[in-house]
Each structure stands twice: as structure tokens, then as C-alpha cells.
Amino acid sequence: MAYTHRFGTRAVHAGTAHDPYTGAVISPISLSTTFAQNSPAVPIGKYEYSRSNNPNRDEFEQAVASLEGGKYGLAFSSGSATTATILQSLSPGSHIISGADVYGGTHRYFTKVAQSHSLEISFTPDLLNDIPSLVRSSTRLIWVESPSNPTLSVTDIRAVARLAKQYSLFLVVDNTFLSPYLQTPLALGADVVVHSVTKYINGHSDVIMGVAVLNDDDLYQKLAFLQNAIGAVPSAFDSWLAHRGLKTLHLRSRASSENAQKVAEALASAIKTGKVLQVNYPGLDAHPNRQVVKGQHREGFGGGMISFRVAGGRKGAELFCQSTKIFTLAESLGGVESLCEVPALMTHSGIHASEREKSGVHEDLVRLSVGIEDGDDLIADVLQALDRATGQVNGVKE
Template identity: 50%
Template sequence: MTFDGFETLAIHAGQEADAQTGAVVVPIHQTSTYAQDSVARPRGGYEYSRTANPTRVALEECLAALESGTRGLAFASGMAAEDTLLRTVAKPGDHVIIPGDAYGGTFRLFSQVMQRWGVSWDAVPQTDPDAVRRAVRPETIAVWTESPTNPLLNVTDIEALAGVAHEAGALLVVDNTFASPYLQQPLRLGADVVVHSTTKYLGGHSDVVGGAAVVADAELAERLAFHQNTMGAIPGPFDAWLTLRGVKTLGVRMDRHCRNAERVATELSRHPGVERVYYPGLAEHPQHTVAKRQMRAFGGMVAFRPSGGEEAALRVCDRTRVFTLGESLGGVESLIEHPGRMTHASAAGSPLEVPADLVRLSVGIESADDLVADLAQALGK
């Protein structure tokens, strides 16, 4: 019998009971090498753990199932996944279109690493597919998008953007970290590759760093696997095991993240000390209709701008007690940060610079009443 329910796949895909012991949890295969029956004849198909490790393979198979992809590949971090993918699909002289409000680490990779390697890029507001179409060049090999974006939570129409990319003979790469495969499956909407920081919602407990890429096309997947092995930016077996453990509860965690975030966003939108709230679940969000069409729910990330400018934003970040001041996102605990001085500092002075008074929230799974009360006291009202 074949099962395709998301929660069932998260618990069972790639995770059959251990054949030798019957263990229902995938073992941590903490080994670097494997015994071979004779020269160049690995006993179980494994020869060296940079190339493949059973714990990592279980994670990769699970991620491929959750994203409806041909193959999943795990990496040491989200940035390692991005870098390895770009080295696979791009060469000097190529061009990539990135979001006008890309994550700071992605912007840094393009502006300070790929550009020096001879890959050019343009940052374009991707909520307008026609603007992306106008930015396409003959040498454009990929449109790179985030949806929702980090940190302004813009939502791109993935299906429309896939059409633009494919008209140009380019790939569409979607960073699905904020939504997670539970809320959104870009490959089903026409994307070619999905990338994740598995550190975030997939791991879900702020205790492991990792990344992943899930690919629709088998030939591209083989090329990426070659680079994964050759470049070697892979997670260790314990990291893969921790991520796989987190994936099992992704569905139930995301349900709570989304409910709490919607409550927080609604309360902030009513607060006299808040000038603007960014959350796709609010009816006034400019891409609310697109988000409603392509997402199961609206995610656990909220951003807002308090009255009083940057000093007020910094003050709010310093005053919260339930929300922990810290970078990253997607864990069970709520986090607050100032993107301009923290996660997006690398974009300062560029066209991608974020508003100085912006506050970003990763809304956890604590009591929603406590989260709302904490923000109210931090805002001083």
C-alpha cells in the first residue's frame, strides 16, 4: 500500500524499521568507512560517508518525498546547499536573478563570492513577474526566489515565476525555508529546485545546523550529487539524525506556529505603538491572495515596524522576556531580532538594505497569550 499523507511521509518515508534489529528509529551510523567484501565491492552499497551514509540517505529520501521531488540531497548548512547548487548549474559569465529583498546570507553569497567567480546577478522585486521577465538576459541561467521572503515576507507567485524562468530556458530555484514543505511545495507549482536551511523549521529545535536541496529532474540531481560528493559539504550522521527526528513532528509544529503567528500579527496590527505589520495571513498584505492560493497556511514568521524609528525597534528587542533575542528562526521557542544589525547586516548600504526600524519575529509554539503579553509590555503599552 502506498501512503501519501504529509504527516505519514514525515514519519515513514526513508525510515523503515532496521532490518537487523527491528529498531523503529533510523540508527545513527557513526562511521567514516565501511568493510568491503572484496576490492571495489562494498558489502552494503556504502564505501565512505562523504559519498553516502545510511542515516543521511534516510533524511534525503524523506525530504524528497515531502517536497515531491526526484531526489533530495543534504548539506552541512543552508548556505552550503546554495553554494553547491550554484557551482553545479552556473559558470563564469552566467547571470542569476535574485529577490529584491533576499536573505542577507544569500545576498552575500552572490555579491561577494559568486560575483568574484564571474557570475553576475540582478536583484528584482519578484512579486511582479513582468519585472523579472524584463530582467532576463541571454546569459540568465536561473531565477532564484524566496517565498515568503526574509525578512519582509513578500510572497511570489511561484507558478507564474516558473513560467517566466522556463520561457527563458532558465531554472527556477525556490528557497522554501520560511514556508517548509508542510505549507508549500514549490516543485508541484513548477519550480526546478527547492533549497532549505534545515536548521530552521525542518529541524525545529535550534539544536542542529543543516541544509538541503530537492530536485525535480533526475539528470540535474545526478550532477548535484556529484558536486555534493566532490565538494564535501555534507552533514554528519548525528546532524542528519537530529534533523530527521525534527521532521517527524513538522506538521503538528507548523500548525501551532501558524496559529500563534496569526494571533501575534493580528494583535500587533491593532496596537497603537505599531506602524506596520508584515504577515501574509493578514487580509491587507499585498500578496495575501497569492499566499492563500499556494500555501496551506501563512507561516510562523512576522515582521513589524514600531512607532519611533530604529531606537524604538532596538528597545523592543531588548525588552522581551518570552521572545529570546537571537538570530535564526523556526525553533519551538520564539525569537526576536533586528535584521538591519543582525541577520541582514551584510546588505547594509546596498539596494537590499532592510528598514532600520524593522523587527523580525520567529513565533514559537508557546502560549499565544504569553507571546502577545510579552510584546505588549515590550512596546510599552
């Protein structure tokens, strides 16, 4: 679909062709693992074997590439498999500079898997200031998550991209927390954008999948080779489901971001009552990088993710998550339904406490994934859970 079309039109139509034989508007799910050939090594059509290529995966890859404004899309069996395949493309001894506050599983992969395969990683909470002193002759890649999981810190992607060019490094941006509707890192100068499709792109909490989008022909050839050689690919059914989810991304992203703005404002108001200690949300004027947000997120939207520190320490956070009635206590994010969790005890428990707390991931930090329910119901739910949690911690009946 031409990039001249607006986002919603591309979300609905990119990668979607009417079936030439039946006229079906929605593509059939192509479950065949193998495809007939006219003579040895001469397939009848474009496809040969489904690990290498599959019609549903192709359509999904084209659709996400169009939404991210990139030339190529490559889908993987999870966001984590996407990360692993990108790191596998580096030669042994390569050095990576990463933001300190990244998804716990990305941190785990960097420190527990990549390092044992001779890759070296430096983490920094302040990429912009620290890159010049961290760069070595072996540095190949900068890894950015913006906004970060779970403290919602925002990195100035344009500024990091300028540094990456200066030092001839690839810049990879994990765009999972916003989705291409709210931020397009390639347009800001990144070389590769990655997603856990499991989250906003699929949007319905029923698919585990990942994707990378890029423009560079050589890097694409390298990653496409590894996609097939490693074989961490999504099934035809998952590709089809994720493509269906993607068609409403613009509506869902907008709705969850509008809801999150209201919930974040309600939480910020609760700071004066002492029930909330701090709110991390890129849509609030108090966010330390609000000016960058205005320049790199669509319409300055804050996205659907919030984290906040609740009064009462770990107990307060646990009680809050057990007291909500609409927000479900569960890992993951980006679905139509609202979720809450305590990162220090759940998604980020694998990171050592001292390192975790340096990035602001304390035991009283609650993470919310705000869904597309009615915003006023969500505010009421958060406020009643806050009352119950802080009331019980203080032993006071509200």
C-alpha cells in the same frame, strides 16, 4: 513512502525502515566513516565512505524528498552550502536573476563570492514584471525566496515558473520560511526547492544543515557529484537529529502559524495606537499578496514569521527586543521557541543601507520567529514589550 499518504504519515514514516537485524524502530546513528568491501571497489553493501553516502543522510534525504513531493533529496552541511553547491553547478559567465529581498547570507554569497567566480547576478524587487527585461543569453537560473526574509513579501511561484519555462531557465525556490508543510514549490512549477534545514525542518535550534529537493535526473547527477566533490555534507548525527525533528514538522508548522496569526493581528491592532507603523504577515488580509498566499500556502496559512516596524526608529526596535520575556533576542528562526531580532543590525547588516531600505529593511524593522508556546502568552509578551519600548522612547512611563 507513497505520495498517496498524507503529509503527517509521510513525516513520521518516510525514509524510516525498521532495522532488519535488531528490529529497532528508530535507526541507529551510523558513525562509521568507512564501510568494509568484499574485494577492491566492491563494498559489502550500498555504502563506501561517509562523505559520499551515509545511511542517516540517505534516510533524511528520502524523507524530505517525500515531504516536498520530489524524486531526489540532497543534504548539505548548511543552507548556505546548499546555495553555494547549486551555484557551483553553473558554468562561468552564467547570469542569475534573484528576488531583491533574500536572506542576508544568500545576498552576501551572490555578491561577494559568486560574482568573484564569474557569475553575474541581477536583483529585482519585482520578478514577475522585470524578468523579461533582465533575461540575457547567459541567464540560467531564477532565485526566489517566498515569503522573503525579512519583509515577508510573497512571490507568485506559478507565474514565475511559467516565465522560467518560457525562457528555459531553472527556477530555484528557497522554501525555508514556510517548510514543505505549508508550501511545496515543486508542485507550483519550481525545478529545485532549497531549505536551511537549520530552521523549521529540524525545528529545535540544535542543527545547522541544508537540503535541496528536485526531480530532474541530469541536474540531480550534477548536484550529487558536487555534493561529494565539494564535500559540504552533514554529519550522521546531524542527519539523524534533523530526521527526528522532521517527524513533527506538521504539528510544529501548524502551531507556530496559528500563534503567528494571533500575534500579527495583535500587532496590527497596535497600528491605531501609533506604537506599530506596519506589520508584514502573509496571513493578514492587508498583505499585498494575500490572494497569492491563499492559492499557494496550505489553507492560506501565513507561517510562523512576522516582521513589523515599531515606533521610535532604531531605538524602538532595540528596546522592543530587549523587553520581551518569552521571545529571546537571537538570530535564526523556525525552532519551537520564539525569537526576535533586528535584521538591519543583525542578519541583514552586511547589505548596504540604501539597498537594504529599498527592500523595506529599515532600522525600526523587528523580525519575530513565533514558536509553539501558548499563543496568549506570546501576545501578552509582545504587547508588554511594545508598551515598554515605545514608552521609553517617548520618555513616558506606561
